[in-house]
Amino acid sequence: MPSQIVTSQELMREIKSESNYGIPENWLDEVCGIEERRVATTGDLPSLLAIKAAENALKDSGVQPSEIDVVIFCGISREWIEPSIAHKVQHELGCTNAICFDVSNACHGFMNGILLADNLMQCSDATHVLVVTGEISTDITFHYVDKLKNKKASVKNEIGALTLGDAGAAIILTPKNGTDGFQYYNFYTNAKHANLCKISTNKDGGYDGQMVMGKISSVMVKLHQSLINQTYAALNWHPTDINYFVCHQVGKKPHERMSTMANVPHSIAPISYKKLGNITTATIPINLHNIKYKSGDKILIGGAGSGLTISQTGLTF
Structure with missing residues (x-):
């Protein structure tokens, strides 16, 4: 995590939310449930x-860099177009035996990386796959802060940019051992919703697009609802079997609706949005890192990203 903290009220004050748009400065806190986020410093x-x-993941797992067979970088953010950011990760970590590539699929990228890692281990001799991300999404945030404070943007369509936060995350995956590990993947994409959240760079080096978060969240929950019974049946799980429900998080109301959709209590769905905001591809791995699971626990994971794409999978320890 970057150490720098920026509160939601600081951002709302910067865009003059009350005088410019008639929106209280505590709107992000009260409505979205996002109080603050981590922000990368200059040079990050x-x-x-x-x-x-990844260094923390290697240390915690006891895996040596030379044992990593594949490095997959899944972030939205990147400091160059080519080569893949995975090459830099491989070189800096000393994973000299690893092949490298990037996967990009908005906030859903990390789940795509896990799926690819699983498939690589099944169809090749790969035994250690590093799936990693690093997100500096707040460069988008501050671009839209400048636009919003000067009334050059639509607060309805672009205030979602103020929910973003920065973070890095990594997981090292190995082939399944008995019944432990990822059990089932249920992925679905409905691309007709691609325009709801779309960011592009412009010729001036800034960003164009929109983040219509209310509509995105509503569609996301409905798509999850359409798949959840199929997922439970494939896993042979019931809602009462779930110890934790880890899902992508863009704010308070969607998070609560997701646990209701899965028919599990809100209390078993860990929260990261409150202090970290929407940390995009890092959301699911960071929440997996923070839960206090024990052997035999069942974790239901609900991924999502603009496009619109979702996934549901089961993980057992």
Whole structure:
């Protein structure tokens, strides 16, 4: 995590939310449930956050860098177009035996990376796959802060940019051992919703697009609802079997609706949005890192990203 903290009220004060738009300064706190987020400092790069997270993962797992067979970088943020950021991660960590590539799929990228890692281990001799991300999404935030404070943007369509936060995360995956590990993947994409959250760079080096978070969240929950019974049946799990429900998080109301959708109590769905905001691809791995699981626990994971794409999977320890 970057050490710098920026509160939601500081951002709302910066855009003059009350005088410009008639929105209270505590709106992000009260409505979205997002009080603050971590913000990378000058000189931080997506690869740096990813490398720091990967160093922790290697230390915690006892895996040596030379044992890593594949490095997959899954972030939205990147400091260059080519080569893949995974190459820099591989080099800096000393994973000299690893092949490298990037996967990009908005906030859903990390779950795509896990799926690819699983498939690589099944169809090749790969035994250790490093899936990693580093996100500096607040460069988008501050671009839209400047636009919003000067009334050059639509607060309805672009205030979602103020929910973002920076973070790095990493997981090292190995082949399944008995019944432990990822059990089932249920992925679905409905691309007709791609325009709801779309950010592009412009010729001036800034960003164009929109983040219509209310509509995105509503569609996301509905898509999850359409798959959840199929997922439970494939896993042979019931809602009462779930010890934790880890899902992508963009704010308070969608998070609560997701646990209701899965028919599990809110109390078993860990929260990261309150202090970290929407940390995009890092959301699911960071929440997995923070839960206090024990052997035999069942974890239901609900991924999501603009496009719109979702996934549901089971994880047992």
